[in-house]
Amino acid sequence: MDSETVVISDTKVIVVSGARSNIGKTCLARALRKLLPGAVRIKIGHHPRKPGYDDGCFYPMGTSFSTIAFEHGDxxxxxxxxxxxxxxxxxxCAIYLPADDPKPSAEMxxxxxxxxxxxxxxxxxxxILAExxxxxxxxxxxIAELSGAHKEQG
Known part of the structure; x- marks a missing residue:
């Protein structure tokens, strides 16, 4: 492989976002990790790792995606x-968990x-998501069921 060859990872990314803290993001992310073979759970946050945080990786706010992708390329x-x-x-796939009193980043x-x-x-x-x-x-x-979404009845 020469130096100009670009390797594109086949890693798929699912983002679990939400209106604020304590609405079930971690619970959902853990359930998705169990559902999907070869999944790694990542939390990016302001606060240090919580006790008992044993099945995921914590990165401080501001860590770039390229750093995370490199460290979990497999x-x-x-x-x-x-x-x-x-x-x-x-x-x-991006998943959003709504709640009252959303934080500023929630709208985006x-x-x-x-x-x-x-x-x-x-x-x-x-x-589309399956593809x-x-x-x-x-x-x-x-994934939709775990997220609390409803399959549209047709």
Missing amino acids: AHFLIIESNRILEEIRPE AKKKADIIRGEDLSISDMS RLGCNEAVIEK
């Missing part, structure tokens, strides 16, 4: 808990979301 899926990372990347995260807790997810959108993530539609249905 992961099949990166499940990233963060709103701000959506300013830097367009993941294969909601606008970029593919799946929103409490809202319908169309069959066509499920098909982007390289999964079958049954896996996307499970």
Whole structure:
């Protein structure tokens, strides 16, 4: 391989974002990690790692996606808990968990979301997500269910 060859990772990225703290982002990210083989859970945040945080990797706010991707290049899926990372990347799937009294970054995260807790997810959108993530539609249905979205009835 010469120095001009570009290697594109086949790692798929799912971002779990939300209106504020304590709305279930970590719980959802853990469930997705268990669902998806080869997944690594990443949290990007302001605060130091919480006790008992044993099944994920913590990065401080401001860590670039390129750093995270490099350090986890062998992961099949990166499940990233963060709103701000959506300013830097367009993941294969963005999930948004709404709540009252949203923090400033929440509006942007909601606008970029593919799946929103409490809202319908169309069959066509499920098909698009399945293609982007390289999964079958049954896996996307499970992701939607875990996220609290509703499969649109047709």
